[in-house]
Amino acid sequence: MSDSCRPLLELQDITKSFGGVTALRGVDFTLSPGEIHGLVGENGAGKSTLMKIIAGVHTEFSGRFLLDGRDVHFRSARDARAAGARSAPKKPAPRPEAKATAPQDDGWIDIGIDPRSPSAEPEPETGPGPKSREQKRVEAQERQRRHAATKDFKEKLARVEAEIASLEGRLKDLEAALADPALYRDADKARDSKREHKEVQERIAWLYDEWTGLSKTIDDLSRA
Numbered sequence: 343m344s345d346s347c348r349p350l351l352e353l354q355d356i357t358k359s360f361g362g363v364t365a366l367r368g369v370d371f372t373l374s375p376g377e378i379h380g381l382v383g384e385n386g387a388g389k390s391t392l393m394k395i396i397a398g399v400h401t402e403f404s405g406r407f408l409l410d411g412r413d414v415h416f417r418s419a420r421d422a423r424a425a426g427a428r429s430a431p432k433k434p435a436p437r438p439e440a441k442a443t444a445p446q447d448d449g450w451i452d453i454g455i456d457p458r459s460p461s462a463e464p465e466p467e468t469g470p471g472p473k474s475r476e477q478k479r480v481e482a483q484e485r486q487r488r489h490a491a492t493k494d495f496k497e498k499l500a501r502v503e504a505e506i507a508s509l510e511g512r513l514k515d516l517e518a519a520l521a522d523p524a525l526y527r528d529a530d531k532a533r534d535s536k537r538e539h540k541e542v543q544e545r546i547a548w549l550y551d552e553w554t555g556l557s558k559t560i561d562d563l564s565r566a
Contacts, residue, residue, distance in 0.1 A: 348411050350375045351396070351427075356405035358391055360550035363513075363543055365391040369405070386544040390551055398422030399554060419558075492563045499556045506549050513542050 351373040358366040366388045373379060381389040394400045395407070398416035407414055409425060416422045473481075516539040519525050526532045 349373060349408070350377075350410060352406075352408040353392075353396075354406040354408070356392070356395065356403060356407070358388075358395065358400060358403040360547065363546045363550070365547055365550075366395075366403070386547045391547075394554070396422070396427055398427065399558065488563050492560055495556055495560050495563070499553065499560065502549055502553050502556065506546060506553070509542050509546050509549070513539070513546065516542065 349372045351371070353369060353371040356366055356369040356371070357364070365386075369388070369392060371379075371392070381392065383389050391400060395403055398419040398421050401415070401417055407416075409427070414425060416425065416427075422428070516535055519535055520532075520539060525535060
């Protein structure tokens, strides 16, 4: 296939699960040079999950990921940026001093950005030189702030993990109930169980996005 006809990005049979919840199953997606695509769907449909796979945030998934005709598997968002895939969430990543966090919502992704260009957000460079006493004091304060922020985010992460574990247990109970023909003798009860099953699935998917955002923030703080 000539370069002019070859897709810039191609995803084949992409599947991603969070515990017992499948967020994406067998997704195919193709993007050619110059194209703009929009992902539209209900909450929990997997839009954010697909974008985070492309942006290198979610690294564990099955399927084939081709960028400019080459098989790739990003290990991090930094890898994705270096390859020319840059994301910009609709909601910014939570600041360490923020009192509450929310998962990064759907935004946009650029594919094929030259990592050397200013728009590719290169890593800041700092030159060598002796540090003044004031610089050392400020850096010490910054380390203390990061340490406190990391502790806070880890506590939030523990609460999210506990809620996921609880809801996954409830999901198994609901699946067992829905598999029992006796449930359908009571139409109202069956309807309520189906509705709760869907709500629990959506909540678990949201929590896994929250877990991903918190984990990334903790990882960023530890590397800062």
